[in-house]
Amino acid sequence: MSEWEPKIVAFLCNWCSYGSADLAGVSRLQYPHNIRAIRVPCSGRVNPKFILAALRQGADGIWVSGCHPGDCHYIEGNLYARRKFTLLKNLLDYTGMEPERLHFSWISSAEATKFAETARGVVDAVKTLGPARHFIKREAEVA
Amino acid sequence: MRAYTGRIREAAKRLLAENRVDVVIGFRKGTIPLMNEPYLIKSVDQVNQLYWDSNCGINLANYLPKRPDRVGIVAKGCDSRNIVVHILENQIKREQLYIIGVPCKGMLDRRRIMAERNGREPLFAEELEHKVRTVRYELDLTRDRNYFLQDNCRICTHRNPVIYDELVGDLVEEQQVDRYTDVRKIEAMSAEERWEHFEKLIEPCLRCYACRNACPLCYCPTCFVDEARPQWVGKSLDKTDTRTFHFLRAFHVAGRCTDCGACERACPVGIQVRQFTKKMEKDIKELYGYEAGVIADERPPLDTYRPGDPEPFFK
Numbered sequence: 001m002s003e004w005e006p007k008i009v010a011f012l013c014n015w016c017s018y019g020s021a022d023l024a025g026v027s028r029l030q031y032p033h034n035i036r037a038i039r040v041p042c043s044g045r046v047n048p049k050f051i052l053a054a055l056r057q058g059a060d061g062i063w064v065s066g067c068h069p070g071d072c073h074y075i076e077g078n079l080y081a082r083r084k085f086t087l088l089k090n091l092l093d094y095t096g097m098e099p100e101r102l103h104f105s106w107i108s109s110a111e112a113t114k115f116a117e118t119a120r121g122v123v124d125a126v127k128t129l130g131p132a133r134h135f136i137k138r139e140a141e142v143a
Numbered sequence: 144m145r146a147y148t149g150r151i152r153e154a155a156k157r158l159l160a161e162n163r164v165d166v167v168i169g170f171r172k173g174t175i176p177l178m179n180e181p182y183l184i185k186s187v188d189q190v191n192q193l194y195w196d197s198n199c200g201i202n203l204a205n206y207l208p209k210r211p212d213r214v215g216i217v218a219k220g221c222d223s224r225n226i227v228v229h230i231l232e233n234q235i236k237r238e239q240l241y242i243i244g245v246p247c248k249g250m251l252d253r254r255r256i257m258a259e260r261n262g263r264e265p266l267f268a269e270e271l272e273h274k275v276r277t278v279r280y281e282l283d284l285t286r287d288r289n290y291f292l293q294d295n296c297r298i299c300t301h302r303n304p305v306i307y308d309e310l311v312g313d314l315v316e317e318q319q320v321d322r323y324t325d326v327r328k329i330e331a332m333s334a335e336e337r338w339e340h341f342e343k344l345i346e347p348c349l350r351c352y353a354c355r356n357a358c359p360l361c362y363c364p365t366c367f368v369d370e371a372r373p374q375w376v377g378k379s380l381d382k383t384d385t386r387t388f389h390f391l392r393a394f395h396v397a398g399r400c401t402d403c404g405a406c407e408r409a410c411p412v413g414i415q416v417r418q419f420t421k422k423m424e425k426d427i428k429e430l431y432g433y434e435a436g437v438i439a440d441e442r443p444p445l446d447t448y449r450p451g452d453p454e455p456f457f458k
């Protein structure tokens with residue numbers, strides 16, 4: 001088990017958080033390789049279905065990141081997203097999933113350091129929990 | 144509540160005779176006791192089949208989305224709230240509707256009556272003042288009607304229609320109740336207990352989707368459960384698929400669900416699916432101060448935002 005590394009699916013918005021990941025790379029900032037970045041136009045584009053789909057396909061943790069409130073490229077996409085994810089996370093908690101598997105953040109394209117730090121935080125949190133099994137089918141586990 | 148039948152017939156007759164509407168949607172007596180069926184009439188000679196008693200728990204708002212004609216509809220409190228939701232979501236126009244409002248004192252839960260009768264269906268049922276009597280040969284049972292109310296009716300705070308064009312009786316007193324005792328009970332469990340709780344709850348689910356079909360909110364042309372590319376929910380009876388279905392169904396009705404109970408009523412295996420939706424309802428009320436289908440000109444909570452919305456766990 002000591003070899004186990006979590007898989008984190010990160011939905012990053014094109015205009016801010018993805019930019020910060022890019023900048024982190026260009027600036028040679030180190031962050032764990034467990035992050036699988038998926039670029040989305042806006043954090044508001046992330047449907048709860050995506051998050052469930054990731055969990056069902058073996059993600060151990062999910063991280064959604066967008067522009068700071070007020071800085072959304074589409075003016076208000078992240079503000080709708082905020083409501084959506086608050087409710088989503090509450091419902092996941094309520095139905096028994098560990099809350100530490102789901103992470104949300106606001107990171108602007110200039111905040112490469114915050115990106116790297118948050119990435120480390122997310123990976124650490126999920127690592128402590130161990131592999132996510134809740135949404136994995138039994139048969140898939142055997143294979 | 145049975146006195147309403149006459150008033151409903153009268154209204155339907157008038158509306159159809161005066162050509163104010165093209166159809167009237169109401170209930171007629173079902174073919175077995177304790178079950179009434181939705182009934183849509185287009186001509187005056189059918190009005191005498193319209194009927195009302197405490198077995199009209201199906202939500203008639205389910206028959207409204209995208210109707211092009213003028214509709215008279217019989218609506219109790221929850222139905223009227225779902226009508227408001229439909230209007231907000233552009234499924235029908237207020238001008239198309241003539242709402243025959245029914246002040247409601249709660250609907251009967253057939254399962255509760257069955258349980259009380261040791262699982263045997265009655266051959267005859269009647270409603271007396273505040274009582275329900277069911278009969279089959281050896282067992283003649285009369286009980287307080289409140290004893291048999293549906294779960295959601297027990298905690299209903301909108302018994303009176305929120306919009307209507309006429310009422311079939313005097314407004315009834317609204318209940319002052321705590322709607323969320325059961326949700327809080329679950330919230331107090333540990334994560335593992337909660338997972339187990341829901342695992343047990345949905346275990347008998349057949350994935351027949353009756354709960355979805357009974358719900359007025361589920362009018363999408365293609366439901367996410369039927370989508371194949373991408374496939375969000377597996378078609379199997381695997382636990383994770385069933386869990387995904389219930390989870391996403393609850394999320395999909397977030398801020399729209401009126402707790403009408405039609406889903407629970409429709410479930411053939413008696414799963415309390417409202418345990419998922421009520422959590423959403425509670426959170427939305429606490430976080431955004433919104434109650435579905437009550438105010439006709441407020442945007443639904445997931446279709447709007449406030450700059451200062453709470454963000455307890457955003458980094």
Ligand code: SF4
Pocket residue numbers: 347348349350351352353354355409410411412413414416
């Ligand atoms: S009606 Fe009941 S059995 Fe059918 S899908 Fe819904 S919860 Fe499952």
Ligand code: SF4
Pocket residue numbers: 202357358359360396399400401402403404405406407417420
């Ligand atoms: S989810 Fe159930 S309680 Fe809510 S509106 Fe739909 S049928 Fe009614």
